[in-house]
Amino acid sequence: MKVLISGGGIAGPCLAYWLARTRLDIVTTIVERSPIPRITGQSVDVRGTAVDIVKKMGLEEAIKTRHTTEEGTTMIRRSGKGSFARFKAGDVFTADYEILRADLSELFLQATEELSSVKYRYGDCITSLQQTHKHVDVTFASGLKDTFDLVVAADGSSAATRSMILDEPTLTGCYRFLGQYIAFFSIPRQSDDPKLWQIYNPARGLCIMIRPHNNTSTMGVYLCVTTPSHSQRDPVFEEAMEKGPEATKEKLREYFENLGWQAKRVLEGMDQADDFYFTRAAQVKLPRWTGGSGRAVVIGDAAFATFGVGTTLAISSAYILAGELSRISTGDVDIPQALESYERVFRKLYAKMEDLPPGYPQIIFPQSPWAIRLRDFLIWTVAATKAYKLIPGEGGVDFSLPAYEWEDGST
Structure with missing residues (x-):
């Protein structure tokens, strides 16, 4: 079976790993637009079902080793002097498994790059695809053309491949801009930088966050x-x-130069940063993830970008898709059936995690001074009373991973 995965970030390599663990004879090609593995991106957390999956991959200790070292979160006062609330790791903001996106992606890359059944093609992308009931004909930007039994789009919330796979009625309204822009970059670490996620939001929806990295030379x-x-x-x-x-x-x-706190430092650091990245915050919600022929499917952020649980959903979707494919006997008939099963099984987990916090992100990053004061009071109250312990977290979602039989006999 020939499988093409578009996107070499988190979901794509994770899927390739588990496809290689099936009893099937599968050759997987991962095509990535970037000419090299991407080294940018924010801190991500691994929670719930995704923790169980990385344990099955033997990567738990490697992820712990690359932990960002973040010990908790502190909310900086509007004056820029001191904090008014603090949360320990595992409470609300900082997860127990906190890692930079680039580091997690590299671990998945290392887990697959030596597999003979997995091939990477960098500096290329899909420009068109035609689905039939037997296969998918793909044309790449490089001019290369090829045919695959299955195509999987795992290339981010703004993926162009999504519209190549799904029809217009399915796509209508699927991409939802959340009213937030985010810049990510690294700056030099100072000797007095704490191992905390520092959040400073004094006015007009503007916020500066500084977070520790695993290394001792930079902060995010x-x-x-x-x-x-x-x-x-x-x-x-x-x-x-x-x-x-x-x-x-x-x-x-222009927006941040007079904001106070460490604005001057971070703006100076931005000018020197070699990993600057700027994006729109968005949510993707689709009623269906599989194309009409049953030969193409979207996973990860391309299918269900969701604040706070995107990495968990990406890893879980890759595992369950590979698991459902592992049960097929003949590609001609069973691939579409496997994708139907994937839709049913994974939708049960996704339904528990798809909703954003009410009013997010505007309720967290208010526009007016009185709204900021109210938010700060509520956060202080939650921290002081530990009321957050009453809020069910995504890591505690009641969902057991299906039992699949892998080539080494594990389930």
Whole structure:
């Protein structure tokens, strides 16, 4: 069986790993637009079912070794002096398994790159595909053409392949901009930097976050610009994004230069950063993930980008898709049936995790001074009373992974 995966981030390599663990004879090609493995991205957390899966992959200790070292979260006062609330790791914000996206992606890459059945093709992407009931004909940007038994899109929330696989009625309204722009980059670590996620949001939906990295030389910075509503885009940043990173940095300087706290430090660091990345925060929700022929499917952020649980969903979807495919006997008939089974099984887990916190992100990053004061009071109360212990977390979702039989006899 020939399988093509579009996207070499988290879900794609994870899927390739588990396909190689099935009893089937599968050759998997992963095509990645970037010419090299991507080294950018924010801190991500692994929770719930995803923890069970990485344990099955033998990667738990490697993930712990690459933990960002973050020991908790602190909320900085609007004055920029001191904090008004603090949470330990595992409470609300910081997960027990916290790792940079690039580090997690590298672990999955290392788990697959020596497998003879998995091939990577960098610097290329799908430009068109035609689905039939027997196969999928694919054309790549490089001009190469090939035919596959199954195509899987795992290339992010803004994936172009999504519209190649799914029909217009399925796609309608699937991409939901959340009214927030986020910049990620690294700055030099200072000797007094704590091993905490520091959050500073004094006004107008603007927020500076600084988080520790696993290494001792850098810290991660997150600059957030939040608009008053999900439907509202910021024309300044929309135009800047069209022009490129330098134009975007210029606008970030204008927005944040007088914000206080460590604004001067992070803006100076932004100018020197070689891993700057800027994106729109979005949620993707689809009523169906499989194309009409049953030969193409979307997974990961391309199918269900969701704040806070995107990595968990990406890893879990890859595992369950490979598991359902592992049960087939003949590709001609059983691939579409396996995708139908995947839709049924994974939808049960996804349904427990698909909803965002009410009013997010605007309720967390308010626009007016009085709303910020109210939010700060509520956060202080939650921290002081430990009321967050009453909130069910995504890691405690009641869902048991299906038992699949892998080539080494494990389940």
